[in-house]
Each structure stands twice: as C-alpha cells, then as structure tokens.
Amino acid sequence: MSASAYRPHLIVLVEDDAARQIVNGFILHPNLNTRAIQVMRPLGGWRRILDTYREEYLSSMYYISGKKGCAHRRLRQ
Amino acid sequence: MIQRLYVHNFRCLENFDLSLRDMSSVLLIGRNGAGKSTVSFALEILQRIGRGTNRVAHLVQPKDLARGRSDVPLRFEIEVLLEDRTFKYCLALELPERFRELRVAEEQLVVNDRTIFSRREAQVTLYRSVHGREAQFLVDWHLVALPIIQEYSETDPLRVFKTWLAHTVILAPVAPLITGVSEDETLEPKRDGSNLAAWFTGLLSRYPAAYAHIERYLREVIPDIRDFVNEPIGKESKNLLVRFEGNGGALSVNFTDLSDGEKCFYLSAVLLAANEFYGPLFCFWDEPDNYLSLSEVGHLVALLRRSFVNGSQILVASHNPEVIRKFSNENTLVLDRNSHVEPTIIRPLSEVAPSGDLIDTITRGDLVR
Numbered sequence: 116m117s118a119s120a121y122r123p124h125l126i127v128l129v130e131d132d133a134a135r136q137i138v139n140g141f142i143l144h145p146n147l148n149t150r151a152i153q154v155m156r157p158l159g160g161w162r163r164i165l166d167t168y169r170e171e172y173l174s175s176m177y178y179i180s181g182k183k184g185c186a187h188r189r190l191r192q
Numbered sequence: 193m194i195q196r197l198y199v200h201n202f203r204c205l206e207n208f209d210l211s212l213r214d215m216s217s218v219l220l221i222g223r224n225g226a227g228k229s230t231v232s233f234a235l236e237i238l239q240r241i242g243r244g245t246n247r248v249a250h251l252v253q254p255k256d257l258a259r260g261r262s263d264v265p266l267r268f269e270i271e272v273l274l275e276d277r278t279f280k281y282c283l284a285l286e287l288p289e290r291f292r293e294l295r296v297a298e299e300q301l302v303v304n305d306r307t308i309f310s311r312r313e314a315q316v317t318l319y320r321s322v323h324g325r326e327a328q329f330l331v332d333w334h335l336v337a338l339p340i341i342q343e344y345s346e347t348d349p350l351r352v353f354k355t356w357l358a359h360t361v362i363l364a365p366v367a368p369l370i371t372g373v374s375e376d377e378t379l380e381p382k383r384d385g386s387n388l389a390a391w392f393t394g395l396l397s398r399y400p401a402a403y404a405h406i407e408r409y410l411r412e413v414i415p416d417i418r419d420f421v422n423e424p425i426g427k428e429s430k431n432l433l434v435r436f437e438g439n440g441g442a443l444s445v446n447f448t449d450l451s452d453g454e455k456c457f458y459l460s461a462v463l464l465a466a467n468e469f470y471g472p473l474f475c476f477w478d479e480p481d482n483y484l485s486l487s488e489v490g491h492l493v494a495l496l497r498r499s500f501v502n503g504s505q506i507l508v509a510s511h512n513p514e515v516i517r518k519f520s521n522e523n524t525l526v527l528d529r530n531s532h533v534e535p536t537i538i539r540p541l542s543e544v545a546p547s548g549d550l551i552d553t554i555t556r557g558d559l560v561r
Contacts, residue, residue, distance in 0.1 A: 132550055136520040142494050149494040150412055153487075156517065157549060 227536035242357020372432030372447025
C-alpha cells in the first residue's frame with residue numbers, strides 16, 4: 116500500500132557504508148518528507164551505481180514521468 | 193532522556209553499563225541471546241515501579257539473579273536528564289539465606305546531587321530541604337519505597353521522576369493480541385501493545401488535538417483511510433472502527449480485523465502523537481520491523497528517529513537490515529556474549545565496525561569475535 120511510487124520521490128543509491136551514514140544524517144532533517152525518499156543498500160562502488168541506475172531505475176523513471184531521463188544524459192557525459 | 197543505565201546480576205547483565213548520553217536514538221544489535229531484550233526487561237522493572245508496582249516479588253524473582261548467584265546484590269541504576277535536572281535512582285535487591293523472595297538492600301533518589309530519599313534495608317530517610325525537615329520511617333523490606341512516598345506537589349522531583357518512569361513506553365508488540373476494544377483509558381501502554389485501544393482512548397480524551405496528528409500519519413501509510421470511530425459498546429467499553437473509502441466505495445472495518453501490519457501503523461501513530469502531546473517520552477521498541485512490509489520499515493524507523501528528539505529518546509533492538517541501515521555507527525551498539533554462562537558485553541559499533549558491508553558481516557556472524 117505504499118503511496119510513494121506515483122508521487123514525486125527520490126531513490127538514493129549509495130556507493131558505500133560511509134555514504135549511507137551521511138544520507139542517514141540527511142533524512143533526519145525536520146523539513147524532509149521521509150516517505151518521499153528511499154535509501155537503498157550500499158552497492159559497493161560508483162560503477163555498480165551507474166549499472167544499477169541504468170538497468171533497474173531508468174526505464175521506470177521514463178515510464179512514470181513520460182519524459183526523457185535528463186539525469187541519464189548527464190551520467191553518460 | 194536516559195544518560196546511563198547500570199544493571200548488575202540480572203539475568204545475563206553483569207556489570208552492564210549502557211551509556212546513552214546525548215543520544216536521542218540508539219540501535220541495539222547482536223545475535224540471538226546476546227541480551228538485547230533483557231535490557232528492555234530491566235527497563236520494564238523500573239517502568240513498573242513508576243507505575244506503582246512496589247512488591248519486590250512482583251518485579252523480580254530469585255531466578256532473575258545471574259546464574260542464580262544470591263551472594264551478590266541485584267542492582268539497577270538509572271540516570272535521567274529531565275527538565276535540565278539530573279535524576280539518579282538506584283535500587284539494590286538481595287536474597288539473604290532462607291529468604292524466598294528478594295528484599296530491598298539499598299534505594300536512593302538523587303536530583304542534581306541533592307538526595308531526595310535514601311534507604312538501607314527497611315530504614316528510609318526522606319530529606320526535605322524546602323521544608324527543612326528530615327523524616328525517618330520504616331518500610332517493609334519487600335516493598336520498593338519510591339511508589340509509596342507521598343509527593344508534595346506537581347513539581348516535586350519525586351512526582352516528576354515517577355511520572356516520567358510511568359510514561360516510558362516499552363514495546364514488543366504481539367499484533368494478534370491488539371484489539372479495538374477498550375474498557376478504560378490509559379497513558380500506560382503494555383509491552384505487547386494489547387491495550388492499544390485504551391491508550392488511544394486515553395490520549396484522545398486528554399489531548400483531543402492528537403486525533404489530527406494520528407490521522408495525518410495514518411493517511412500517509414494507508415492512503416484510503418477515511419477516519420476512525422471509537423463507538424461505545426455497553427456502559428464502559430468502546431470499540432474502534434476504521435472507515436475506508438476510495439474508487440466510489442466505502443467500507444467500515446473493526447480494528448480487530450485489520451492486518452497485523454496495519455495495527456502496527458496505529459501503534460506507531462499513537463506513539464508518535466503521545467510523544468508530541470505528553471512527551472518527551474522514552475521508548476524501547478523491540479523489533480519495530482515486525483509485521484511491516486519491507487518498503488515501510490525504513491520510513492518508520494526514519495520517522496521515529498526524527499520524532500524522538502529534544503529530550504525524548506528511542507532505543508530500538510533489531511536484526512532487520514533495513515532498520516540497521518537507518519542508524520549510523522555512532523548510535524549503534526553491539527551486544528554480544530560468548531556463551532550462556534558469560535555476561536553480555538556492549539560496545540559501540542564504531543569500535544568494531546567492519547571494513548566491508550555491515551549487513552554481510554552480520555550475516556556471516558563475524559561482527560564480534
């Protein structure tokens with residue numbers, strides 16, 4: 116029954132455990148909607164983040180928004 | 193806000209020193225049998241004293257002595273920061289030869305280095321600096337004195353400390369036991385959450401504005417909820433109904449018939465509202481991930497961490513990777529013990545942090561060796 120999938124939200128792919136802990140501090144900010152942000156498990160390197168982003172997230176982002184993934188273009192550059 | 197908890201000779205806790213100074217949210221991790229839940233049982237004994245239980249036999253049994261060791265006192269010490277004052281309460285229990293139940297050996301409450309009362313066995317000394325009087329009296333040594341000493345006013349340190357203890361929330365919910373029926377009102381939830389409806393009724397009867405707070409949270413996690421009704425059934429009882437609407441339809445469901453996870457959403461909503469309206473509270477939640485879908489666990493833990501600030505405090509014990517990842521090394525404590533005949537050892541995760549992935553290390557059982 117999660118409501119976040121079709122609402123504006125942010126999925127955070129973290130590189131390692133240090134990055135995870137930094138994000139933990141960020142999501143405690145009182146002005147942040149905790150339900151609009153989902154932090155995924157550390158992936159173990161920037162290359163894996165890029166691969167996961169392309170393979171798992173990019174197509175669904177394109178499908179939901181109906182727009183071309185500009186973040187994806189930046190990553191390719 | 194608990195600054196320190198010291199427990200000695202209670203089950204697996206020997207010379208156990210839990211320092212929570214200035215930490216508003218803390219995670220306890222460790223293998224099964226490491227002593228995480230025992231910490232909650234120690235806290236629950238203090239909570240029950242605050243709620244009025246004073247017969248020692250109703251609080252601890254001789255079997256609670258670590259490995260049955262009766263030649264050493266069982267000791268609880270708690271240091272709490274409340275309204276910029278430091279409260280230190282100490283209770284030592286002993287089991288002399290030929291005694292069937294433990295008795296009080298020592299008891300003391302100190303506020304900012306001023307002793308409010310102290311006790312040795314049956315002899316209690318009550319210090320009153322305001323009234324300039326000191327009273328000495330005897331209390332049955334099988335009774336804890338704290339619940340039975342009369343307070344002078346709402347601001348009496350005794351009152352402040354007892355109220356804080358009574359309002360502490362210790363949760364290890366058993367969702368099937370949570371029903372929507374309440375026969376009374378309370379601000380003192382039980383460990384298993386079974387009196388959630390009475391807690392909900394008590395909260396709303398004292399703080400009606402809490403309804404909006406609860407409803408706002410529930411709408412986030414259950415988007416098709418419309419409202420809830422606490423209907424009287426009979427003279428003294430009420431039954432909680434939850435109403436849903438969406439896609440042109442409406443449905444009214446007995447709270448008792450909700451799913452276990454949805455009941456836990458309610459529990460979370462009432463906890464968050466309670467902390468907002470009559471906090472700051474201390475909460476120990478043993479496995480808050482129980483009954484929740486994986487997509488909800490992280491959101492709940494992040495919200496709990498964010499809500500328990502400014503004097504309130506939450507202590508969480510869990511094995512769930514999503515919960516563990518929501519805490520950082522600085523506020524994660526690792527409990528471990530080598531065998532059932534050895535005591536629990538506690539260390540900050542920052543001291544034993546693995547170089548690789550934390551969850552992988554825990555899964556391999558390599559966190560503490």
